[in-house]
Amino acid sequence: MERRTVTAVSAETVYASKTLASFLSLLFARPAAEVVDLGPVIGSNVTFIGDRVDCKIHVEDLYADIDRHLRQGTLDQLSEFLSGRFPLPDASIDAVLGWDIFDYLAPPAASALAGELVRILRPGGALLGFFGPRACDDPRYTKYFIEDDSHLRSRSYPSACGQRWVLQNRDISIMFAGLELCDSVLLKSGVREILFRKSILS
Amino acid sequence: MHEELAGIGKSIVLTGELSGDEDLTVEGRVEGTIDLHDHVLTVGPNGHIKAQVIARAIVVLGQMTGKLIATEKVDIRESGSVQGDIVSPRVAIADGAYFRGTIDMQKTDPSTTADRTIGGVTAEPKTPMAEKVKPEPSSVNGEFVRV
Numbered sequence: 001m002e003r004r005t006v007t008a009v010s011a012e013t014v015y016a017s018k019t020l021a022s023f024l025s026l027l028f029a030r031p032a033a034e035v036v037d038l039g040p041v042i043g044s045n046v047t048f049i050g051d052r053v054d055c056k057i058h059v060e061d062l063y064a065d066i067d068r069h070l071r072q073g074t075l076d077q078l079s080e081f082l083s084g085r086f087p088l089p090d091a092s093i094d095a096v097l098g099w100d101i102f103d104y105l106a107p108p109a110a111s112a113l114a115g116e117l118v119r120i121l122r123p124g125g126a127l128l129g130f131f132g133p134r135a136c137d138d139p140r141y142t143k144y145f146i147e148d149d150s151h152l153r154s155r156s157y158p159s160a161c162g163q164r165w166v167l168q169n170r171d172i173s174i175m176f177a178g179l180e181l182c183d184s185v186l187l188k189s190g191v192r193e194i195l196f197r198k199s200i201l202s
Numbered sequence: 203m204h205e206e207l208a209g210i211g212k213s214i215v216l217t218g219e220l221s222g223d224e225d226l227t228v229e230g231r232v233e234g235t236i237d238l239h240d241h242v243l244t245v246g247p248n249g250h251i252k253a254q255v256i257a258r259a260i261v262v263l264g265q266m267t268g269k270l271i272a273t274e275k276v277d278i279r280e281s282g283s284v285q286g287d288i289v290s291p292r293v294a295i296a297d298g299a300y301f302r303g304t305i306d307m308q309k310t311d312p313s314t315t316a317d318r319t320i321g322g323v324t325a326e327p328k329t330p331m332a333e334k335v336k337p338e339p340s341s342v343n344g345e346f347v348r349v
Contacts, residue, residue, distance in 0.1 A: 007212050032308055041295055041299070041300070041301040041302070042295075043278070043294060043295030043296055043297060043299065045306075046293055046295055046305055047293070047294065047295075048294060050305070050307040054307065054308040055304040055307055055308065056304060056305065056307070056308065057304065057305045057307070058303075058304045059302055059303060059304070059305065060302075061302055065303075085267075107294070149303055
C-alpha cells in the first residue's frame with residue numbers, strides 16, 4: 001500500500017485504502033442511504049458523505065460503550081448489551097462503517113455484534129471492517145478520517161480499553177456468516193481491510 | 203441602527219413551548235419545544251436545551267438533547283455537545299465536539315422531513331444497493347486475503 005504522507009503531528013497517518021473506495025462507491029450508488037458508523041463522530045466524515053449522497057447516518061460510538069463497561073466493571077455483560085444495542089428493524093441499513101471495533105471485543109461480544117450487523121444490513125448492503133494482526137495492550141483507540149474516496153487519515157486517542165484481540169480469517173468468516181466477502185486487502189502493517197456485502201438475494 | 207438580539211440568560215430556566223420570529227441565543231436552560239422557523243437558534247456555551255427544536259439554522263456551543271430540525275444548517279462547534287437526532291440538509295460538526303444519535307441529511311423539503319420525523323413515521327422503503335463491485339487485484343498494498 002502506498003503511504004502518501006506520514007506526519008508527526010498528533011501521530012496522524014494518511015494512507016490509501018482500496019476497500020474504502022469500493023465501500024464508498026456502493027454507498028454513493030444509493031439515493032437515500034442509511035449508514036451506521038460504529039466509531040465516534042467525525043465531522044469531516046459526516047460532511048464528506050452528506051455532500052455526496054442523501055443519507056441518514058447513525059453515529060453509535062461503540063468504543064465509548066466499551067469504555068463505559070470497563071469503568072463499570074461490566075465487561076462480562078457486553079455481549080448481552082451488544083445483542084440489543086441497535087433498535088433498528090431487520091434489513092434496514094445500507095452500509096456499516098465498522099472500523100477496527102472488533103479488535104477491542106472479546107470473541108463472544110464480537111460475535112454478538114457481528115450477528116446484529118448482519119441482521120440490520122439490507123440485501124446489497126455493505127460492511128467495512130479493519131482487523132488487526134496482533135493482540136496488544138495499547139490503551140488507545142483510533143479515529144479514521146476520510147480524506148477522499150481512497151485515502152484515510154488515522155489518529156489515535158486515549159481509551160480505557162487495555163486489550164486487543166486478534167480474529168483469525170476463519171473466525172471472521174464464521175462471525176459474518178450471511179455476508180459475502182467482497183474485497184479483502186492485507187496491508188503492510190498486517191491489518192486486514194475487509195469489505196463484506198449482504199447478498200441481494202438474501 | 204443597533205438591533206437587540208433576543209436571549210435567554212444563564213439564570214433563566216424555561217419549560218414549555220417557545221416560539222418566535224427572530225434569532226435567539228440561549229445561555230440558560232430550556233425544556234420543551236422551540237420553534238423559530240425562519241430564524242437562527244444559538245445555544246451558547248452555558249446553554250442547556252432538552253427539547254425538540256425547529257429553526258432555519260441551529261448553532262450549538264453548549265449542550266443539547268433532543269431533536270434538532272433545521273431547514274438550512276446545524277453547526278456543532280468544538281465546545282458543543284448534542285445527543286439526539288438531527289434533520290438538516292447540511293451538518294457541520296467541529297473536531298472535538300460531541301455527538302451521538304442520528305443525522306438525517308436527505309435533501310428533501312426539510313419541513314416535510316420534519317413532519318415525517320416528528321411523527322415518528324419511518325421513511326419509505328428503499329431498493330437494494332447497486333450491483334456488486336468486483337474486487338480489483340492489487341499488487342501495491344501487499345496481497346489479497348481470501349477469508
